[in-house]
Amino acid sequence: MVMAPRHSRPLISLRPTNLPILSRSAATATTSSSSKLSGDISSVFPSLSGIASPPLPPRFAGLKKRLIHGYESQVKDSWHRLLIALQREGQEIKALGSSGIPELNFYDLNDVGKRTKFRDALHKRGVAVIRGVVSEKEALDWKELVQRYIRSNPSTRGFPSANPAVYELYWSPSQILARAHPNILEAQKFLMSHWRRTPSSTSSSNNSITATFISTSHPVAYADRLRIRQPGDSGFALGPHIDGGSCERWEENGYGLGGVYDSIFNGNWEQYDPWEMTCRVPVKFDLYSGPGGCSMYRMFQGWLAMSETGAGEGHLMVCPMLREATAYFLLRPFFEAVKGSVGEPGYLDAENWRLEERVSSVLQGAVPANGQELNAVLQPHLGLEDTMVHVPRVRPGDYVVWHCDSIHAVDKIHTGTSDSSVMYIPACPLTEANAEYLARQRERFAEGTPAPDFPTGEGESHHRGRLTPEYVMKNISLEAQRAMGLAPFDAEQKGIPERERSVLRRANEVLGFRGT
Numbered sequence: 001m002v003m004a005p006r007h008s009r010p011l012i013s014l015r016p017t018n019l020p021i022l023s024r025s026a027a028t029a030t031t032s033s034s035s036k037l038s039g040d041i042s043s044v045f046p047s048l049s050g051i052a053s054p055p056l057p058p059r060f061a062g063l064k065k066r067l068i069h070g071y072e073s074q075v076k077d078s079w080h081r082l083l084i085a086l087q088r089e090g091q092e093i094k095a096l097g098s099s100g101i102p103e104l105n106f107y108d109l110n111d112v113g114k115r116t117k118f119r120d121a122l123h124k125r126g127v128a129v130i131r132g133v134v135s136e137k138e139a140l141d142w143k144e145l146v147q148r149y150i151r152s153n154p155s156t157r158g159f160p161s162a163n164p165a166v167y168e169l170y171w172s173p174s175q176i177l178a179r180a181h182p183n184i185l186e187a188q189k190f191l192m193s194h195w196r197r198t199p200s201s202t203s204s205s206n207n208s209i210t211a212t213f214i215s216t217s218h219p220v221a222y223a224d225r226l227r228i229r230q231p232g233d234s235g236f237a238l239g240p241h242i243d244g245g246s247c248e249r250w251e252e253n254g255y256g257l258g259g260v261y262d263s264i265f266n267g268n269w270e271q272y273d274p275w276e277m278t279c280r281v282p283v284k285f286d287l288y289s290g291p292g293g294c295s296m297y298r299m300f301q302g303w304l305a306m307s308e309t310g311a312g313e314g315h316l317m318v319c320p321m322l323r324e325a326t327a328y329f330l331l332r333p334f335f336e337a338v339k340g341s342v343g344e345p346g347y348l349d350a351e352n353w354r355l356e357e358r359v360s361s362v363l364q365g366a367v368p369a370n371g372q373e374l375n376a377v378l379q380p381h382l383g384l385e386d387t388m389v390h391v392p393r394v395r396p397g398d399y400v401v402w403h404c405d406s407i408h409a410v411d412k413i414h415t416g417t418s419d420s421s422v423m424y425i426p427a428c429p430l431t432e433a434n435a436e437y438l439a440r441q442r443e444r445f446a447e448g449t450p451a452p453d454f455p456t457g458e459g460e461s462h463h464r465g466r467l468t469p470e471y472v473m474k475n476i477s478l479e480a481q482r483a484m485g486l487a488p489f490d491a492e493q494k495g496i497p498e499r500e501r502s503v504l505r506r507a508n509e510v511l512g513f514r515g516t
Contacts, residue, residue, distance in 0.1 A: 053367040056247070060361035063250060067265045068334060072355060074267025079335060080350045082269055082327055083381055089321040090383045098311070098392045100320055103129045106183060106399075109190050119194055123275060126322030126403035128191075129392055133183045133304065139396035142174035143306035143421050146226065149173065153463040160235035165314075170223040170444075170451045171460050173467050178304055178423050179221045180472070180480035187399055188427040192216035192299050195277040195429075214281050215430040215503045220438050221483045222296055223451040224424035227303075229314040229414050237412040240319065240374040240384055242329075243301055244294050244404050245285045246366035249330060257282045261330055269327035274405055281431050290369025291455040296428055296437045301408070302401035303422035310393035313416030316400060317388045319407035325387075326405045329372070329379055333363045342380050374407055382407075401427060430489075430503055435510040438485035442511075445469060445484070488513035 068075045093100060102121035108114045122128050149172045150156050158164025169175065178184060193216055229236055248254030255261060258279040263271040277299070286293035309315050319325050336356050340347040364378035376384050388409055391400055400422075402408055414420055428434055440452045446469055448461035460466050473486055481487035488511070491504035508514075 056361040056363060058361055060363060061359045064333060064359055067250065071265065071267045075331065075334060076355055078267040078269050079331055079353065082324065082331065083350045085324050086328060086381050089324050090387050093320060093389060094386045097389050101125055101127055101129065101391055103131060103392060105131045106133045106187060122194055124322070125320035126274065126406045127318045127320055127391065128401055129394065130187050130399040132397055133187050133399040134181055134397040136396040139304065139306050142178060146172050146174040149465050152465055163230070163233065163235065165229040165233050165236040166225055166227050168450065169226055169460065170454070171448055171466055173465065175226060175423055176467050176472060179425060179483070180476040182477060182479070184304070184425060185219055185479060185483060188219040189217055191401055191427050192219065192429055195275050195299055197278050198273060198276045212278065212499055213432045213503050213506055214277055215500055216277070217500065218430040218489060218504070219483055220428050220430050220434050222298060222426050222428050223441055224426065226423045227421060229420040231414050231416050231418065233314065233414045234412060236410065238410050240388060240407050240409045242372040242405060242407055244298065246370055246372035247363060247368050248285060248287050249372070250363060251287060253284060254287055255283050257284060264327050264330050272323060272327060274322050274326060274403060288369035293369060294453050296453065297431055297434055298404050298426040298428050300401040300427040301404060302399060302426050303424045305394040305398045305400065306396050306421040306423065307419050308395050309416065309420045311390040312411055314411050314414035314420030316391050317409045317411070318391060318402055319382065319384065319387050320389065321387065322403055322406060325382060325407055328382060329374060332379055342377050348381055430507055432506055432510060435507040439511050442485040485511050
């Protein structure tokens with residue numbers, strides 16, 4: 001493992017001389033993202049901040065009318081089919097628990113039989129564990145290194161502020177080395193290979209030239225936070241939620257740009273394919289520049305374990321019914337109960353639900369510039385008290401991932417006896433928009449300030465022990481340098497499809513690597 005120098009001098013202003021300046025499009029995006037307010041992870045979720053959310057403006061009522069206009073009857077019928085499917089899937093999940101979540105050993109990635117079984121389960125559940133992506137020793141060494149980094153830099157911010165569990169760190173040596181690890185990159189390529197390109201997508205945008213600019217064979221790095229949650233913690237009690245925007249999933253200039261959920265809004269949720277990759281390429285995931293709003297296309301959210309952790313020990317929980325749960329929370333705003341309330345007999349019966357008679361602006365749990373939150377009152381048919389299950393017990397070096405639409409949460413209280421520690425490392429494909437983000441992120445890396453999607457501030461710009469881009473480029477692989485936007489992609493390599501070659505050339509242009 002490459003170890004960071006223990007006493008590297010603080011970095012005030014650094015731009016590696018061999019890196020290009022930002023392209024015009026990336027520079028423009030930098031300006032728009034620099035207005036994000038300072039904060040921490042609680043800035044993203046009203047349930048953590050305790051700040052009440054105002055009602056959505058009336059324009060959202062008009063949006064809801066437009067989304068299902070002409071399909072009202074089909075949507076109503078599909079809702080009834082969906083409630084039956086949810087009941088069936090909920091019973092299955094309750095019976096299976098954590099055992100229904102697929103697992104695969106990293107060294108079995110090339111075992112065809114095991115891969116096939118894993119693929120089928122992943123497509124159904126939307127969540128998985130890859131065992132032993134890095135060695136336990138290496139993962140534990142990274143935890144020790146980041147703890148030393150935190151102790152050396154007492155100004156490091158986190159949430160909760162009095163006893164942090166989630167740290168506002170993006171450029172610690174441990175995080176950079178983990179993102180650069182060849183096994184992490186290999187696991188990401190393997191996981192993203194389970195997405196597919198479907199020519200028959202209903203989206204007109206899906207047939208555009210832009211939608212073809214995507215490569216799952218060239219993962220790009222997304223700088224995210226880390227978590228070291230101590231026993232007894234109840235502050236980081238993040239309930240069921242979905243990342244990647246909230247209101248944007250309904251908005252025409254958000255996910256609507258790719259028609260991602262058209263089949264759901266047209267009353268045919270069974271035809272919705274969560275794994276179709278090109279429809280998400282033109283999507284604007286963050287329309288409100290909220291602190292923590294993700295503007296990058298992340299196929300999988302994920303983290304690398306730095307501790308042994310299981311149920312009740314500050315662990316991850318997921319709702320492993322990907323298609324049905326997605327269809328439900330998207331359709332929920334169009335329906336209302338005829339009578340009764342949660343917990344009363346007959347309240348959940350299909351006959352007790354109808355399309356809103358007076359269309360409201362409500363999108364349950366969605367707040368502009370915040371994450372999408374869910375609960376048993378707002379989304380009662382999901383049965384979250386039974387369908388949120390823990391991922392299997394993990395050991396240091398295991399890689400846990402979940403689909404970008406998956407509902408997930410963490411234990412409200414950490415009842416274990418040791419820390420629950422992870423580094424958040426999502427799996428992101430190479431697209432033009434992701435390359436633009438990578439260029440902006442590269443600038444923040446050089447400065448030591450928070451990554452573009454996250455609350456602003458001086459971050460780690462004065463932190464002792466932070467790695468510089470020059471140091472990194474001398475000590476990580478060429479593939480990892482490319483993933484971080486520090487080196488051009490090889491667009492002239494032999495044997496790759498012309499479509500892939502075009503993606504690499506365009507990414508190099510966006511990153512400022514001309515003539516490569």
